[in-house]
Amino acid sequence: DGGITQSPKYLFRKEGQNVTLSCEQNLNHDAMYWYRQDPGQGLRLIYYSQIVNDFQKGDIAEGYSVSREKKESFPLTVTSAQKNPTAFYLCASSQSRYSRLKAFFGQGTRLTVV
């Protein structure tokens, strides 16, 4: 089945620890995105990538890092510099910047600081 797979579904982070959220897609989409959602809030853009080996900061990139070494993969690392990481993290992909940006989402990763 084609789609976007995020793992794990739930993740617990200790203070001062880096954690990496996985996002894999088999839709052959060029563009991939990471959003963060806090309770009762909309989605805020963390990072996006239009092509392999290239990515851009979004509105709230501080404390996060990404890589795009393969077309199908766009992992997000939440570093210890992110002071309030508890949130719902959503990965999305779209065919390209020219496809009017119909974006489709994975099932999300819920991160909690313990």
Added chain:
Amino acid sequence: QKEVEQNSGPLSVPEGAIASLNCTYSDRGSQSFFWYRQYSGKSPELIMFIYSNGDKEDGRFTAQLNKASQYVSLLIRDSQPSDSATYLCAVHTGRRALTFGSGTRLQVQP
């Protein structure tokens, strides 16, 4: 001013009624407009998209776009309890990723 604004609700309608959800945006250069439905604890699901002024219908859903007034709306006809969810408006503002509103929570009363 937020780039994309929605009333947070909740918007409560009786079963079988028309639900009307509204969204305004600030960037006049915006080109593409999307409605996502998000059930509690789940990820957003694309339900409608519109690029040109006017109406676009798909089943019980109608998206309406008025670029001169900078608003986009979603009508849900014959509302069902299963339509109860948060509806997110998203706009392509010329940057390389969608910008989302904070969502409107819809409650359909049986």
